[in-house]
Amino acid sequence: MSIRKNTLRSTLLLLSIGWLSAAHSAEIIRVEAVDSLSSSVLGSTVIPYKEVTLSAQISGAVKFVAGEAGAAFKQGDVIIQVDEAQLLAKRNAILAQLSMAQASVQNSQAQYTRELVSPRSKDIGAMPGFGLPAMFDMTMVRPFADSMMGNYDSDMGRYSDLMSSATGVSQAQSTVQQAMSQLQEIDAALRDAKSVAPFEGIVLEKMVEVGDTVQPGQPLIKYGYVKYKRLQADVPSGLVNNLSEGMVVPAKIDSNTTTMVKISQIYPVADPSRHTVTVKFDLPVDAVAAPGMYAEVYLPETKKVGAKTVVIPKTALLRGRSLPSVLVVNNNNTSELRLIRLGADQEENKVEVVSGLTDDERIIDAPPATATSGWMPDAK
Known part of the structure; x- marks a missing residue:
């Protein structure tokens, strides 16, 4: 019986001490009012800072692929090349045409120079000379034909010969220019046969293999700059008015890593079918994330001011x-x-x-x- 009484006394003593401790720690405080922290959770996707799709510019078979998805390249590195044998054959044909056109220009210029130095209109073997000796023809026959006969003007004949020679030079030069333009076109096509890295980055997705036949416009690879990453979310139009570029909001990557992201871009138009606006958020450089990961962003439901x-x-x-x-x-x-x-x-x-x-x-x-x-x- 005494043991029970002692136990009951100990229990009452502990309860009294707990009550007095609670009463001692309790205090009256004022309710706080802070800027609204109500937020909506939206799903988003991790995307590269920059992303491009390299497409085929010419038709042909793929003869070279530098690497698989995830392979890193520097700006200017060749990633994919299409077979250019047919283009090289056309280039050689254009070079032959260019050589012929350049020879034609040299011949036309020589004929023009000859007409300037030794006009054909003064050739003693040309009409209206009578085949008489050159002196008699130049001093007697041709002046007589110019002044008396009235159907011949040696000056006009010389002008016509000069214009004909000059036209031949101009036509030959135009042929050279045409061949040069065709050569530039072929060289541009040869450059287009190679898909080069537009900036430092990695291959996000490879869509062709060596031996595949491609046509102009066909996607070859997706390439991105992943040193910096972003989140992209479709935000309901009712929440966009609460956002502004440069605003920092919390985010959670893959339901694990919590971080802060900055709004970098708000699209100026909304999707008419879903009534959402695309918004991009810059991730911190040290954020552990890979393109394609799921992420959540927490956006304010009301404007921050007021x-x-x-x-x-x-x-x-x-x-x-x-x-x-x-x-x-x-x-x-x-x-x-x-x-x-x-x-x-x-x-x-x-x-x-x-x-x-x-x-x-x-x-x-x-x-x-x-x-x-x-x-x-x-x-x-």
């Missing part, structure tokens, strides 16, 4: 109750039990209060679990 929300310490909630409740201190310095509706958890072990409290009220922090309306921290 929007407030009520938060309280979690220790102010009465323990052991099915509905969240707190003790509110009224103007008469007495407490009353009030049910509240909670929102999302916040930092520093606090929780958001959606309804039931305002920022001008006082509550009791760390009340005992058995506290009810009327209990105050100084109560015994």
Whole structure:
């Protein structure tokens, strides 16, 4: 019997000490109002900072592929090459045409120079000379034909011969220019036969193999710059007005890594079918993520400026109750039990209060679990 009495006394003593300790630690605090922290969770995808699709520019068979997906390249490296044998044959034919055109230019220029130095109109074997000796023909026959006969003008004949020679030079030069243009076209096609890295990056996806026949416009590989990465999300149009470029918001990558991301781009138009706007977020350089990973971004539901929300310490909630409740201190310095509706958890072990409290009220922090309306921290 004495053992039971001692045990009962010890229990009562412990309960009294626990009650006094709770009463001693409890205090009256003011409800806080902070900038609204309500947020919507949206799914997004990790994407490279830059991404391009390299497509075939000419038709032919693929004869070289530098690497598989994930292979890294520097700017200017050849990644894929299409067989250019047919283009090389055409180039050789154009070179032969160019050589012939250049020879024609040299011949035309020689004929023009000859006409300047030794005009054909003064040739003694040409009409209207009578085949007489050159001196008689030049001094007698041709002046007589110019002045008396009236059907011949040696100056006009010389002008016509010069124009004919000059036209021949111009035509030959045009032929050379045409051949040069065709050669430039072939050289451009030869360059297009190679798909080179436009910047430093890696192959994200390879779509062809050696031996595949490709046509102009057919995708060959997807290539991206992955030193920096981004998130891309389709944001409902109702939330876009709360965002601005440069804003920093929290994100969670692959439901594991939590980080902060910065809004880098907001598309100016919305998708008419889904009524969403594409938004891109820059990830920190040290973020562990790979293109294609799933990520979640937390976007504010209200504009940051002017929007407030009520938060309280979690220790102010009465323990052991099915509905969240707190003790509110009224103007008469007495407490009353009030049910509240909670929102999302916040930092520093606090929780958001959606309804039931305002920022001008006082509550009791760390009340005992058995506290009810009327209990105050100084109560015994």
